[in-house]
Amino acid sequence: MTIPSVDRTIQLISTGAASGSTCSPDLVTAPWEFDAAAPGYGPGSSMGDVIPTGSPRQGELPETYRRATPEELAARIRSAKATLGDRVVILGHFYQRDEVLQHADFVGDSFQLAQATKSRPEAEAIVFCGVHFMAETADLLSGPEQAVILPNLAAGCSMADMADLDSVTECWEQLEDLYGTQADASGRVPVIPVTYMNSSAALKAFCGEHGGIVCTSSNAQTVLGWAFERGQRVLFFPDQHLGRNTAKAMGVPLEQMPMWNPRKPLGGSTATELDDARVILWHGFCSVHRRFTVDQITQARQTHPGVNVIVHPECPMAVVDAADSAGSTDFIGKAIAAAPAGSTFAIGTEINLVQRLAAQHPEHTIFCLDPVICPCSTMYRIHAGYLAWVLEGLVGVDGRAPEVLNRIQVPASDAVHAEVALERMLAARPPAAAPVLVGQA
Numbered sequence: 001m002t003i004p005s006v007d008r009t010i011q012l013i014s015t016g017a018a019s020g021s022t023c024s025p026d027l028v029t030a031p032w033e034f035d036a037a038a039p040g041y042g043p044g045s046s047m048g049d050v051i052p053t054g055s056p057r058q059g060e061l062p063e064t065y066r067r068a069t070p071e072e073l074a075a076r077i078r079s080a081k082a083t084l085g086d087r088v089v090i091l092g093h094f095y096q097r098d099e100v101l102q103h104a105d106f107v108g109d110s111f112q113l114a115q116a117t118k119s120r121p122e123a124e125a126i127v128f129c130g131v132h133f134m135a136e137t138a139d140l141l142s143g144p145e146q147a148v149i150l151p152n153l154a155a156g157c158s159m160a161d162m163a164d165l166d167s168v169t170e171c172w173e174q175l176e177d178l179y180g181t182q183a184d185a186s187g188r189v190p191v192i193p194v195t196y197m198n199s200s201a202a203l204k205a206f207c208g209e210h211g212g213i214v215c216t217s218s219n220a221q222t223v224l225g226w227a228f229e230r231g232q233r234v235l236f237f238p239d240q241h242l243g244r245n246t247a248k249a250m251g252v253p254l255e256q257m258p259m260w261n262p263r264k265p266l267g268g269s270t271a272t273e274l275d276d277a278r279v280i281l282w283h284g285f286c287s288v289h290r291r292f293t294v295d296q297i298t299q300a301r302q303t304h305p306g307v308n309v310i311v312h313p314e315c316p317m318a319v320v321d322a323a324d325s326a327g328s329t330d331f332i333g334k335a336i337a338a339a340p341a342g343s344t345f346a347i348g349t350e351i352n353l354v355q356r357l358a359a360q361h362p363e364h365t366i367f368c369l370d371p372v373i374c375p376c377s378t379m380y381r382i383h384a385g386y387l388a389w390v391l392e393g394l395v396g397v398d399g400r401a402p403e404v405l406n407r408i409q410v411p412a413s414d415a416v417h418a419e420v421a422l423e424r425m426l427a428a429r430p431p432a433a434a435p436v437l438v439g440q441a
């Protein structure tokens with residue numbers, strides 16, 4: 001049986017040609033309809049989240065792209081790509097729609113794509129089909145002459161937006177008042193800031209400047225081990241769930257992981273709780289992974305006895321605890337590829353990746369834990385129409401002079417410190433005999 005793309009499935013459901021449900025009827029609408037409307041994350045998992053004032057907006061997409069059929073857009077993209085040759089490289093995140101990903105030179109998670117950036121130093125333009133923080137990271141890791149392009153400027157990330165430089169700086173000042181700035185007898189400073197890759201370049205720079213580091217969902221435990229060697233405690237942002245799941249697997253008691261809500265004095269914790277803290281968790285989350293529940297796992301086990309449940313560590317702790325294993329998108333893909341034919345998997349991560357894995361592995365039964373189709377709102381903002389527009393901009397078609405559209409550039413003042421934090425991550429090695437996060441052995 002051929003498994004249709006998520007976009008196609010949504011269209012089929014909307015016309016009654018397929019059963020199933022989506023979290024918003026607006027998912028059938030092209031993203032430029034939302035780019036032109038009031039600011040917001042648009043339909044999908046983040047539609048209930050509050051978008052920060054001043055978030056980047058996308059200007060109007062020219063009519064020729066809005067009116068083109070999917071087949072026309074695919075042909076225009078292929079033609080522009082062929083004309084540009086090695087001058088362009090297209091990177092595509094696992095959570096992108098298939099209609100975009102079919103044109104990517106590299107497909108992967110945010111860290112794999114950041115590394116791919118370095119593998120094509122001859123490319124003048126890097127078109128990043130992902131979200132804003134990923135394009136920023138690509139800009140940090142690419143050469144100064146290379147232009148990183150985000151096809152739709154409205155493709156942010158609601159989780160990354162939950163921690164901004166002002167509120168993290170304010171938190172840091174309160175923690176300095178509480179703990180002081182002096183190292184203890186073993187040389188460990190009071191707090192090490194750790195930011196998840198899913199954060200702005202400004203926050204990566206904050207970490208670089210304050211003795212901190214970046215982590216990904218693949219190396220979070222190694223990075224926390226690095227931080228504990230240098231600090232008495234960690235301030236982890238923006239994803240509380242990755243921080244909690246990782247620290248718990250390393251043996252940190254839950255009572256030593258207070259939450260920091262930037263809208264409350266002392267983050268909503270008492271001075272005593274903060275004094276005893278090992279990991280201070282920022283009040284952020286991913287609206288895609290927050291949709292997964294223990295009830296869904298119970299249901300999957302009832303309907304598919306023997307099912308293997310794998311979830312992403314951005315899921316809430318109770319969901320990770322109830323699953324058979326938890327790990328990054330890369331881990332999920334490898335676990336499925338290594339399983340004997342005939343296995344059944346229930347997966348807790350973004351629907352585009354789950355549906356693609358199901359199509360790539362017809363020897364298994366693979367389904368999403370969440371029965372409601374609800375893609376990442378911001379990944380969804382990248383559409384083949386925008387990809388065709390930026391590629392044809394590089395070529396220069398219909399009398400237009402060649403131009404770089406939607407370039408993402410990290411200010412030099414941030415870049416220098418953000419690169420320090422990224423380099424610390426790349427150099428971090430797991431401590432000997434480190435415990436492993438469930439499923440990452």
Ligand code: SF4
Pocket residue numbers: 046095131156157158159160198286287288289350376377378379
């Ligand atoms: S899946 Fe979650 S963390 Fe990833 S881009 Fe979407 S909102 Fe951000």
